Amino acid sequence: MIEAVGLTKRYGDKTAVYNLSFQVRPGSVTGFLGPNGSGKSTTMRMILGLDQPTSGRVTIGGFPYRKLPNAPRQVGALLDAKAVHGGRHARNHLLCLAQLSGIPARRVDEVLGVVGLQDVARKRSKGFSLGMGQRLGIAAALLGDPQVLLFDEPVNGLDPEGILWVRNLMKALAAEGRTVFVSSHLMSEMALTADHLIVIGRGQLLSDMSVRDFISTNSADFARVRTPDTEPQQREKLTASLTEAGGQVLPEQDGALRVMGLPLHRISDLAHSADVRLWELSPHQASLEEAYMRMTQGAVDYRSTVDQRAGLQQPLPPGAQPPVQMPVPGQGQPGWYAPPPPQQGGQPPFAAPGQPGPPAGPYGAPGGPGGAPAGDHANPYAQPAAPQQAPAAPAAPALTKPEDAR
Known part of the structure; x- marks a missing residue:
């Protein structure tokens, strides 16, 4: 199980993630959603120990990443499929990772077969397409047969057959009792894959509930x-x-x-x-995409003025009032936790979520390639949206640039 409590990350006077608390439980696929620049990649890097939190803590199976025993055999991750030495063959790349982690060489051929790259195992990765690179990254994440898996945009560049394969893979891994945490911008795919959703906006928690409850809460049937x-x-x-x-x-x-x-x-x-x-x-019933757009419409930093003039923004259901501040659905449900408002001139308050889940065994650190998160690239024809007005609400902490807080 992954657990974050009061997780905060600042870069100078900019805040990428603020007082974020959630739990990712085994046995289900948990989707991690949020607009560009909301802090998803920063959060994943803190989970894996690649970035140090400014305050708060995040643990995997009760241990911080840096203190996990036998880390690469317990946690696998795909954060950046391009974090591969282009001059190495696909098999050699995986073999190096296996040797560093004490994983038998036979496991390399097994995962190459799982991801469908056995026929190109002797080819250099610099010649791989985007989809082939994604498959190689997934193979690296699966190398240690881990109990905890984190994927950032795993279907990026895959064809329809590859997307279906990833979907079935995620479900199968969760069905085996593993913890599967997936970040994606494809709402249609998340609706078919995820059982639970954690949604953040501008570094803060917006929602932590099942997919069905999320759609029901943020739409009008x-x-x-x-x-x-x-x-x-x-x-x-x-x-x-x-x-x-x-x-x-x-x-x-x-x-x-x-x-x-x-x-x-x-x-x-x-x-x-x-x-x-x-x-x-x-x-x-509204789709996940419709519900997500209504939930996050106040947390989008870049919005096309052409779309606004054309009236293409997602309309609210009849009779619904437009939100004046970021809602936090799910209040009062088990495991729900809302961060207190930001405080000026000091560290944010630190509080634990409600009743914690059952204890889990010691899990490990990522076995897949790391690397800095790729920056978000805003549409060159888009302009920042006008700031949302929220009466009687304190000002949210400033964000980093999109390339720092994704």
């Missing part, structure tokens, strides 16, 4: 109802009946009705009682 187009009086009769029963009814552009606040069976019963024929009665 509704039913889509359609009556015969040639009988508008039936549409009006149904609208009156649903409104009287406590539902919220809004017209759609194509003539259908959007109904909120009533379950499907209740809508069907009301239509039957009103003697109204239905051409359509279907449920709608």
